[in-house]
Amino acid sequence: MIAPEIQQYFIERSTDGRPFSRNQRSLVYQRAKNIDSSTPFGTQQNLNHDSYEGIKHSIFPATVNEELPRVLVGGKDCKQPYLASLFNVSAMSFGSLSENAVRAINIGAKKGNFYQNTGEGGLTEFHLAGGGDITWQIGTGYFGCRDAEGNFSPEKFSEKANLPNVKMIEIKLSQGAKPGHGGVLPAAKNTEQIAKIRGVEPHTMILSPPGHRAFSDIKGLIHFIAQLRQLSNGKPIGFKLCIGNTAEFEAICHEMISEDIYPDFITIDGAEGGTGAAPLEFADGVGMPFEPALIFVNKTLIGLNIRDKIRIIGSGKIISGYSILHAIALGADMCNSARGFMFSLGCIQALRCHNNECPTGVATQNKMLMKGLVVTDKSDRVYHFHKNTLHSANELLAAAGKKSFADVDSNIFMRGDEFGNLSDSYFPDILTNVTKR
Template sequence: MSFGSLSANAVLALNGGAAAGNFAQDTGEGGLSEYHLRPGGDLVWEIGTGYFGCRTRDGDFDAAQFADKAAHEHVKCVSLKLSQGAKPGIGGVLPGAKVNAEIARVRGVPEGRTVVSPPYHRVFSTPRELVRFIARMRELSGGKPAGFKLCVGSRRQFLAVCKAMLEEGTAPDFIVVDGAEGGTGAAPLEFADHMGTPLTEGLLTVHNALVGAGLRDRIKIGASGKIATGTDLVKRMVQGADYANAARAMMFAVGCIQAQRCHTNTCPTGVTTQDHHRARALDVRDKTPRVHRFQEATVAGALQIMASMGVTDPADLRPHMLHRRIDPLTERSYEELYEWLEPGQLLAEPPESWAADWAAADPDRFTV
């Protein structure tokens, strides 16, 4: 959730809550602002296709700017956004009415003009180049964890990335899987309603592909997309995630009422406006502890659910513990409903259901 889309007060409250609760705030792709840094909370600095905050005048990636900002003590991880669940295949839009002098400076764009993120990256065009660029981000940041976020498009494409990791001998430290359930104020309605792979299928694809390629123990998986409760956390960890991100729920914590006026700069609660008069509706001193308490209560809820299941460590959550009702008389566990690969299975003898995609996956080309 970027500064520019969100107001300065919203960013301050979110980062202050993260500092109080010892969790991390993702910057979104809108650049690294003073409001992310001032409260002292841990940050995941996200870089999108626009390279905001580390871009050249013509919109290319600026390695020197990136290295300088990534060195900040509050930046704990750096993340490259490939795609977003609510709008896979297209870039974001920040209306010109919201691009004031401050936003323009933070993003490195002209003031007053609508900012459109490109639909694809300039710095790579193949799976192999993607893997190399993630390794470069890690090097430029001084060795801080580096990863990427995506909404899964096709299994074959992700397997191509796995092959690139194996051949290049390097891998991201984490991968965030964004589900089609995720929201945004910057996407065409049909994209938000109909495009993208749902989080369950995306998580299962990424988890099993990494397990089958013998890479899972090197890479953490994050889950994102309509996660708001302790139940959501437990379900996603059963499905293969190591941790989860929450966006919409955190917006509620700072006062969002879903007025759906984000793009008009007239948000009535001060969450998504750059109008200083309207932004005053968000009281940072009031909302900061609300962010902290919401995260704390959500994690406590997840721990309580795990305890009731007899689980003392998230690593002990297993697919047989999560069930789905198929019809009024039948329910099945996730262990029964889905195929779960064994470590290194794709390298040894791919199962029939994966063999064609694994054979066709090309580390030098993103195939459909």
């Protein structure tokens, strides 16, 4: 199938393309290659459309901070708080990604001092080989910490959770690509190697259950957080979810208060998420989009007076300094990106992640295709994309007249639908009495 390539090379305009436009992809490629990412001859966006959104710059800009921002993660019960980068790699499993892709990301993360989330596929030798920081994600399949029956194993978890590279542990409740469905690894990508790591039969479709077996209700989730914190000797523990039933999230928060047990962080994944293979109905029709979900979670924690106890990590199509600043303004403390880092590895949005035919070697287990992804080259691109994107965020922060990301809120943004009322606000009906000179 060559339809995606024909679409990209012969039909697609700079502002076209889904989920990411040509302009968005080009921005990542340029920053990953550490070359000039400026654009000529003005914007190609329609700034007069109601959907336009921009930053209210200050005529007294702040000095651009050359240091890349960091955020301390760890609440009152955390014994090993982690000073994380503001921008990190979102959850992507070995299996979904190739061995070379995982290794390149980890080496880049080590060089840039940011973390790589393992995804639910388990902590592997490729995540550890580069020496980069790791957030270990525990999904419903408990890959890497399961017993022979597929149940959660405290002993196996503790052994890996206490590795020095593992800085945080994330419980996956759901993901934006397919909330409520569970994980899917197609049979074509389930090699002998992956099956051994995950403890399953090779060449079969791997389905993680939609829900956890280690707990079955909200109280159980809160106690599971406490259990993982104890087993990891006090490392930061959090959970990731795509918001669906808002009453359930509110109930989780009330249970935190009742038990006086809080996660160190909550990762909010928007329904726009897309690194995992998913049924079309789940990809298109389940879950809350990133922006309203982030606003809801932030306001809920503030309303219950527990916002200062928990860090919020935003994960939803974040690939630029602008999108980082936007997420911070809506309530995030820090951000993760999955597809942004895939683009930095060379992903061309060929839309073949699910069938093991990724032509760039990023999302495949085909050894021949993997050869095209040279780890030493791509790890540098991962590093440069991270560094240049955060520098862009620092520049935008300064343009808004702010010195710290802690000072950012939604008031620094303006929307196109606000402009429609300007004439009524500033030039009322007396305009009819104005004469030309």
